[in-house]
Amino acid sequence: MDSRVVNKGQLPELLDKLARDHILVAPVREEENITLFKRVSGASEVQLDYITSDVSPKGWIFPQTEKTLSYTYTGDTLEMKEPDAPPKTILFGVRPCDVRSILALDPVFEGKFLDTFYLERRKNTVIIGLSCKTILSTCFCTAFNSGPCDGTGADLMFTELGDKYYVEVNTEKGKSLVEAYSQYFLKEDTEKLAKAKEEQAKKLEGQFTRKVDLDGVKKVLDENFELPYWEKVFRKCLGCGICTYVCPTCHCFDIFDYTTGEFTGNRFRCWDSCMFPDFTLMAGGHNPRPSRKERVRNRFMHKLKYHMDRYNLDGCVGCGRCIAKCPVNIDITQIIKDLKEVGQNA
Amino acid sequence: MDVIQQLREQAKKLLEEKKVDMVIGFGEGTELARTTPVFITNPEEVSALTWGPLCANNLVKYLLDYQNLPGNIAVVVKGCDSRAINRLVTDNQINRDKVVVLGVPCPGQLDWRVVAAAADPAAKLKGFSDDGESFTIKTDAGDYRFDKKESMLPRCLVCENPNPVVSDITIGKEQPVRNYKERFADVIALEQLGTEEKSAYWDKQFSRCLRCYACRNVCPVCTCRTCVFDQMQPMWVSKRNNLSENTAFHLIRAFHVAGRCIDCGECDRVCPVDIPLRNLNQKIQKDLKDLFNAPTPGSEAGLASPLGEFATGDPEEFM
Numbered sequence: 001m002d003s004r005v006v007n008k009g010q011l012p013e014l015l016d017k018l019a020r021d022h023i024l025v026a027p028v029r030e031e032e033n034i035t036l037f038k039r040v041s042g043a044s045e046v047q048l049d050y051i052t053s054d055v056s057p058k059g060w061i062f063p064q065t066e067k068t069l070s071y072t073y074t075g076d077t078l079e080m081k082e083p084d085a086p087p088k089t090i091l092f093g094v095r096p097c098d099v100r101s102i103l104a105l106d107p108v109f110e111g112k113f114l115d116t117f118y119l120e121r122r123k124n125t126v127i128i129g130l131s132c133k134t135i136l137s138t139c140f141c142t143a144f145n146s147g148p149c150d151g152t153g154a155d156l157m158f159t160e161l162g163d164k165y166y167v168e169v170n171t172e173k174g175k176s177l178v179e180a181y182s183q184y185f186l187k188e189d190t191e192k193l194a195k196a197k198e199e200q201a202k203k204l205e206g207q208f209t210r211k212v213d214l215d216g217v218k219k220v221l222d223e224n225f226e227l228p229y230w231e232k233v234f235r236k237c238l239g240c241g242i243c244t245y246v247c248p249t250c251h252c253f254d255i256f257d258y259t260t261g262e263f264t265g266n267r268f269r270c271w272d273s274c275m276f277p278d279f280t281l282m283a284g285g286h287n288p289r290p291s292r293k294e295r296v297r298n299r300f301m302h303k304l305k306y307h308m309d310r311y312n313l314d315g316c317v318g319c320g321r322c323i324a325k326c327p328v329n330i331d332i333t334q335i336i337k338d339l340k341e342v343g344q345n346a
Numbered sequence: 347m348d349v350i351q352q353l354r355e356q357a358k359k360l361l362e363e364k365k366v367d368m369v370i371g372f373g374e375g376t377e378l379a380r381t382t383p384v385f386i387t388n389p390e391e392v393s394a395l396t397w398g399p400l401c402a403n404n405l406v407k408y409l410l411d412y413q414n415l416p417g418n419i420a421v422v423v424k425g426c427d428s429r430a431i432n433r434l435v436t437d438n439q440i441n442r443d444k445v446v447v448l449g450v451p452c453p454g455q456l457d458w459r460v461v462a463a464a465a466d467p468a469a470k471l472k473g474f475s476d477d478g479e480s481f482t483i484k485t486d487a488g489d490y491r492f493d494k495k496e497s498m499l500p501r502c503l504v505c506e507n508p509n510p511v512v513s514d515i516t517i518g519k520e521q522p523v524r525n526y527k528e529r530f531a532d533v534i535a536l537e538q539l540g541t542e543e544k545s546a547y548w549d550k551q552f553s554r555c556l557r558c559y560a561c562r563n564v565c566p567v568c569t570c571r572t573c574v575f576d577q578m579q580p581m582w583v584s585k586r587n588n589l590s591e592n593t594a595f596h597l598i599r600a601f602h603v604a605g606r607c608i609d610c611g612e613c614d615r616v617c618p619v620d621i622p623l624r625n626l627n628q629k630i631q632k633d634l635k636d637l638f639n640a641p642t643p644g645s646e647a648g649l650a651s652p653l654g655e656f657a658t659g660d661p662e663e664f665m
Contacts, residue, residue, distance in 0.1 A: 030554065033459070034620050054619055055556065064556070064587040137377055137467030209467040236383040238407070240560035242618050254585055270585040273558070278576055327564055327616035328403065329375040329382035 002169040003194065004178060004185035006158070011165065012043035014184040018090055019043075025060050026092040027053050037091070046093065051134050052319060056098050056248035060091055061121045062105065064245075064271045068117060068255070073263040086121045090177075093130040093158075096150040097141045097319040101248030102127065103153045107311040108251050117269075126173050129154030131197070135207040138320030140333055142205055143212035146317065149201035159197045166193035212318070212333050213340065214304075220343035221305040227297075229342050233335065234293040236328045241273035243299065243322035243330070249307070249315055252279070274298050300335055349450060349518040353422065354392040356448060356515050360420050361389040366446050367417025370408050372401040378469050378485060379461035383408065397422075397518075398474045399481045399492075402455045402499060404610045406430035407566045409440050418444045424452035425507035425521075429608035429644025430566035432512055436648060437606070439569045449513025451521040454494055454502040456481060461497070465490050495526050501611030501624065504529040511645055530632045532625050548593070554619040555592040557585070561613035561623050562599060567606045567643075574598065596626065604630045605653035608644040 006014065018024045019042050026046040028038040035050040037057035072079045102122075109118035132139075132148035141147060151157030155174035159166045167185060169175050178185040220227075244250045254272040259265040272279055275296075280289045289295050307315025316332065323331045357369040373384030373394045381401050384394045385408075404427045412419055423431065431447055434440045453476045461483060469487035476482075481497075483490045495503065506529070508521035528534070539547065559575065562568045575583050575595060583594050607627045614624035634640040640652040 030550075031620055034554070036554065036619070065585075137462055235385045236408075238560065238563040240563040240616070241556070241558035242560050242616070245556045245558045246618055256581075256584060256586075258584065258586075268586055270587065272585070276559075276576070278578065323376070325618045327560060327612075329377075329380045331376040334376045 002175065002178075003190040004167045004169060005188045005190060005193065006165040006167055006184055006186070008160070008163045008165060010184050011048075014181060015040075015043035015046055015092065017181060017184075018092070023087050023089040024092060025057070025089060048093065048130075049133075050093070051132070051136055052095060052139070052321065052324075053098075054321070054325075055246055056101060056319065056321065057091055057094055058098070058101060058105065058248050058251075060089060061102060061125055062109075062118055062251060066117060066269050068267050068269055070266045071264065075263075083117075086124050089121070089125045090128060091125055092128045094127055094154065095132055095319070096129060096146055096148060096152075096154075097139075097317040098248050099127060099129045099153040100141070100144070100146050100150070100317045101319070104249045104307065104311070104313050104315065104317065105251055107313065126155045126177055127153070128174075129157040131157070131159035131200070132204060133160060135204055135209075136320060136324070137209050138323040139208060139318065140210040140212045140320060141318035142208055143210075143214060143333075143336075144314045144316065144318050147201055148204040149197055159193075159200070161193055161196045161200065164193065166190060166197050210320075210333050212336055214336060215340070216343045217336055217339045218305055218308060220339050220346070221301055224342075224346075227342060229338060230293050230297045233330065233338075234291070234296040237275075237292045237296050237330060238328060239275055239277070239292050239295070240327070241275050242325045242327070244273040244275055245271060246321040246325050248317060248319055248321070249303070274302070296330075300332065303332065304336070304339075349397045350395065352517045353395050353397055353448065353450070356517060357386060357392045357395055357420065358389045360446060361386070361392070365418060366420040367415065368412065369395070369420045369422075369448075370405050370412075371395045371422040371448070372397060372403070372405075374471070375400075377462060377467065378465050378471050378483075379456075379458040385412075395422075397450060399454060399456045399476070399483075399498075400458055400461065402458070402612075402615055404430060404564070404566055404612045406434065407564060407612075409434065409445060410566075410569060413440050413444060418446060420446035420448050422448045422450060423510055423513070424450060424455075425505065425510050426452075426501065426608070426610045427566075428510035428512050429507065429642065430610060431644070432647050432649065433567055433606060433608050433644035434569070436644075436650075437567070437569065447510065447512055447514045449510030449516045451509045451516070451518050452505075453481070453508070453521055454498045454505065456492055456497050457499050461490070461492065464492070499611065499615060500532075501609070501614065503527055504531075506609075506642055507645065512647060530628060532622070533628045533632050536625060536629070549589055551621045552592040552596055553589045555587070555596070555621060556619060557587055557592065557595060558618060560616045560618065561621075564612045564616045565603065565607075566610065566612070567603050567608060568599075574602075596621075596623070600626045600630060603627060605634060605640070605651040606643050607631065609642055 025037050026040050027035050027050045029047040035053045067083050070081050109115035151168050155171045157168040252272045253269045255269045257267050281287045303315040360366045369386040372381040375382045405421050406427050435442045466487040469485035472484040474483050480491050480493045503526040611624050634652050638652040
C-alpha cells in the first residue's frame with residue numbers, strides 16, 4: 001500500500017481543483033448545528049472540523065429519491081428510457097463508520113440481482129475517508145472491529161497529523177486520483193506519520209464511553225423470535241422514521257410510477273422505513289407487522305442478525321446517529337446490553 | 347421531600363389503590379443528558395420515575411396509544427404538555443375520566459445536546475438544582491452550570507404556562523412565569539422579510555426535510571387514524587423527497603393543526619435536521635391571536651377552536 005502526504009495549507013487548493021474537475025461532495029454546515037453531505041463548489045464551503053454528519057452520506061450512492069426510468073406512450077409503442085449514467089463523483093471527508101456502511105450496503109445491491117443504479121454510482125464514486133479527531137458520547141464503532149482512524153473501504157484515507165494529512169492510498173481508484181493531482185500528494189517518508197496515526201488511533205480508542213459487547217447477542221436472536229423483552233422496548237417508540245433515515249446501513253426502498261401527462265411518466269424509487277405501518281401492508285389489507293412491537297423488533301433483528309445471516313457482515317457500524325436522534329432515547333447499545341442479559345438469564 | 351420522591355409515592359399509591367393501571371412518566375435515559383419515557387404498571391417499579399430539566403418529551407401523546415387499555419392511566423405533564431390534555435379532551439380524543447394528570451410545575455427544559463456537549467459523557471447524574479437563572483447538573487464527575495437563557499429549549503424562553511393548566515395531583519412548587527424574550531419574536535423577524543426572501547428561507551429549510559414524519563408522530567394533536575400522508579390511494583403527497591413534496595407535507599400539516607396546535611414545540615425539538623417548524627405553527631397562532639384574540643389552544647378547558655366554530659352572526663359576508 002502506497003502512502004502520501006498533503007500539506008494542510010494546500011488542502012483548500014486541492015479541494016478547489018477537485019470541485020472544478022468533478023462533482024465534489026463534502027460535509028457542509030447548514031444553519032447552526034446541522035452538517036450534511038452536499039455538493040460543493042470549492043474548499044470554502046467544506047466543514048473540515050465536523051464530527052458526525054447529521055445524515056449519513058449514503059444518499060450519494062443510494063439516493064433518497066431516484067428516477068429509474070421514464071416512459072412515453074406514442075399511441076402504438078411504449079418507449080422507455082433509463083436515466084443517464086451518473087457522473088464521476090468524489091465523496092470527500094467520509095468518516096470511517098460511514099465508509100464501513102457502504103461496504104455493508106455493497107452485497108445487498110450486488111447479489112443475485114445486480115442493482116445497476118447503485119452499482120453505477122458506486123463505480124463512479126471515489127471515497128476519500130477522513131479519520132476522526134473527536135469521539136462523541138454516542139459513538140461505538142469499536143464494537144464492530146473498526147475505529148476512528150480505520151481506512152477500510154476508503155479509496156484514499158486522510159488522517160490529520162499536525163500540519164499534514166497522512167494519506168493512505170488503498171485502491172486503484174485512489175491511486176489514479178493521486179496521480180492526476182500529484183503536485184498535492186507529496187512523496188515523503190511516511191513511516192513516522194504511519195506511526196503517529198497508530199498512536200492517535202489508540203489514544204482516540206481510549207475515549208469511547210460506550211463499551212458495547214456483542215458476544216452472545218446474535219445467539220439470543222437466532223434462538224428467540226419472540227421475546228417478552230420487545231414488549232418493553234416498543235412502548236415508547238413513536239413510529240417515526242428518524243432511525244432508519246439517518247442510518248448509514250438502512251437500504252429499504254419503495255417503487256412508484258408518476259404520470260407527468262396523459263402518456264408520459266417516470267418511475268422512482270424512494271427510501272422507505274420499516275418503522276412505517278404501510279411498509280409491510282399487503283394489497284389485501286393484511287399486515288404481518290401490525291404493531292410497533294413487530295416493527296421495532298424487525299429493525300433490531302435486521303441490524304444485529306439478518307444482515308449477518310445474509311452477508312456475514314455487521315448490519316450496524318456504530319455511528320450512533322439513531323441514538324443521538326431518537327426523540328425518546330431508544331438506544332441500540334442499551335438493547336444490545338439487555339439482549340445479552342436476556343441470553344444469560346435464559 | 348423533593349419532586350422525584352413525591353412523584354414516586356403518588357405513582358405507587360395510584361397503582362396500589364388500583365386507581366390507575368399504568369403510570370407514564372420520565373425515567374433515567376441511557377446518557378447523563380437524557381431521559382426516556384417509562385410505562386410503569388407495577389407499584390414496585392416506581393423508582394424508575396425521575397424528574398428534572400431534561401424531561402422535554404410531551405408524554406400526553408402516548409395517551410392516544412394506550413387509552414383503550416382497560417384501566418385508567420396516570421401521566422406526568424409539564425405546563426406546556428397539560429394544554430394537550432385540554433385540547434384532546436375537547437377533540438373527544440381522550441376520555442378525561444380515564445386519565446389522572448400528575449402535573450409538575452416546570453422550571454424550564456434544557457436542550458440535552460448542550461448538556462451532552464459540556465458534560466463528561468461517563469459521568470453519573472446525582473441531581474440538579476435551580477437558582478432561577480441557571481440549572482446546575484450535579485454528577486459524580488463534578489457540577490455543570492447551565493444558564494437558562496443560553497441553554498434551554500427555544501420554547502421554554504417564551505413559556506406561557508410553567509404550571510400545568512390542568513392537573514389532578516400537582517407535585518412541586520409553583521413556578522413563576524418568566525419570559526426571556528417576546529413570545530413571537532422569531533415569527534415577527536420572519537414577517538419582516540420580503541416575499542422572495544421568505545420563500546428562499548423556507549425552501550432552504552424544507553429541502554433538508556427527510557420526511558421521517560417525526561414531527562407528525564410526536565405531535566399530540568396529530569390524531570388521525572390514517573394520516574393523509576400515509577394514504578396510498580389516492581396518494582396526495584408522494585414518497586419522493588423533493589422541495590415540492592416536502593413543502594406540501596409541511597404546509598398541509600401546519601394547516602391541519604391550525605387552531606389546535608398547543609405550541610408544545612415538540613416538532614421543533616425532534617426534527618433530526620433542525621427545521622424550525624415551530625415558526626410555522628407560531629405564525630398561525632399569532633394570526634389567530636391578532637384576528638380573533640384567540641388564546642393558545644388548550645390553555646383553558648373546553649376552549650373552542652377559532653377555526654372550528656360557526657356563528658350565524660358572523661360579520662364575514664361569505665358566511
